[in-house]
Amino acid sequence: MGPHGDGDIEKIESESRRPISTVVFVIAMQAEAQPLVNKFGLSETSDSPLGKGLPWVLYHGLHKDLRIYVVCPGKDAASGMHFFFSLTSINGAGIDSVGTVPASLITFASIQALQPDILINAGTCGAFKVKGANIGDVFLVSDVVFHDRRIPIPMFDLYGVGLRQAFSTPNLLKELNLKIGRLSTGDSLDMSTQDESLIIANDATLKDMEGAAVAYVAELLKVPVIFLKAVTDLIDGDKPTAEEFLQNLAVVTSALEETATKVINFIHGKTLSDL
């Protein structure tokens, strides 16, 4: 029942034997993307191939001969209007379009337009200290699930959880000495009792607002995806999530940029199967 024909398998095999040439970073918040954009001297794409009149922001650049793109969902126009006379501690005016719907749209459109060899969903996350996480850790993700898609009908329940593997990168994991864990995704920054039960039932270490949606789209369009998630708040710590998130955002996005840079340097010149 799978969508792979023999042609797909041949395509994947031949692609895994040539060096990776195009990487797309999918990043939800401008504040998470900016350090990486600065580090690699990426430029904002003016006539974006992702479509006209959209809030999406695309950056592009070259690192040696590796094409790097960073795509962000940009600011929400609807809340931006209310926001005009307000202030925020998160850089830039307006509200970043966080969550699964904008993330799935930019993933879809950037795969179609940019044909990347690999996607990297990078961002901040919450994590459990009982699972060994500390503030500022950058995790590689083993696999992803959703914790807010409860559909109590047989088989629909599994669809809702949506377990998917990240692309396996054993050499990258070892070389960069990263922590690894399962990521659980939901559209809320906070965690309801029912979210918590499902996160624990699924044995997740990390909690974010986009990962499993990015994985879903990557699987639909058959593009390998990995996840770099930097811990801004400890879910089982003693501080409120929103406060801890805002307090740690700047420092943690800098740690995320450092790891993403190491990942780019590791990827450069390698094939998918070298990872």
Place this chain on the structure above:
Amino acid sequence: MGPHGDGDIEKIESESRRPISTVVFVIAMQAEAQPLVNKFGLSETSDSPLGKGLPWVLYHGLHKDLRIYVVCPGKDAASGMHFFFSLTSINGAGIDSVGTVPASLITFASIQALQPDILINAGTCGAFKVKGANIGDVFLVSDVVFHDRRIPIPMFDLYGVGLRQAFSTPNLLKELNLKIGRLSTGDSLDMSTQDESLIIANDATLKDMEGAAVAYVAELLKVPVIFLKAVTDLIDGDKPTAEEFLQNLAVVTSALEETATKVINFIHGKTLSDL
């Protein structure tokens, strides 16, 4: 801060003066779509303009000179594999890709490929009998919100709720004598305590799993959208949601088809501003 330039306004004004020529129905479940597909004798599009190798199902046909498309997210390949040796009471093998992420993707791709004058998100929903709903009622939606995107940071909270108006159709509402109410969307079929608080705080009458995501994408791409939602289960009734949903699905989708047919007949030959 809005994306509308003068050109957009002129475009919308000139479009609202010519008869509607293309309607796209966005429908999450095959069982919800089938009665409409049968009624209008629509054919499944073989070489789909929405993309290759995707599970999405597109139907097309003509009703007089009105082009009608029905797009469904199709069956989930991942859960389909597990499902192979199982059975379901919902028509066809496999699990329909319900929820906000697949709905937003098919809405995006079908707007891009089919350039509809208007979108209709049709489907089943839960509803509150205290707000005047009965099983089998077909509602027109006034506006939409999300109930499972809790982001307790100022302005992000409003972004999470994502209040959007449906395209205003006062003549359609009056002519078809439909009930009208606010729709609240979330990715779960059941309702957690926190979902319920938000649905009540937002004064919603209806609860579904796609509407607010379809509205989000329609607004991004500046296409008018209306919603027809048929009630399969009473949230404040005495039966479990999943059981009541499965029990009423067939009868209610038939009521949905009847109303959708009336809507198509009403739309035919009219301009957007006639609605």
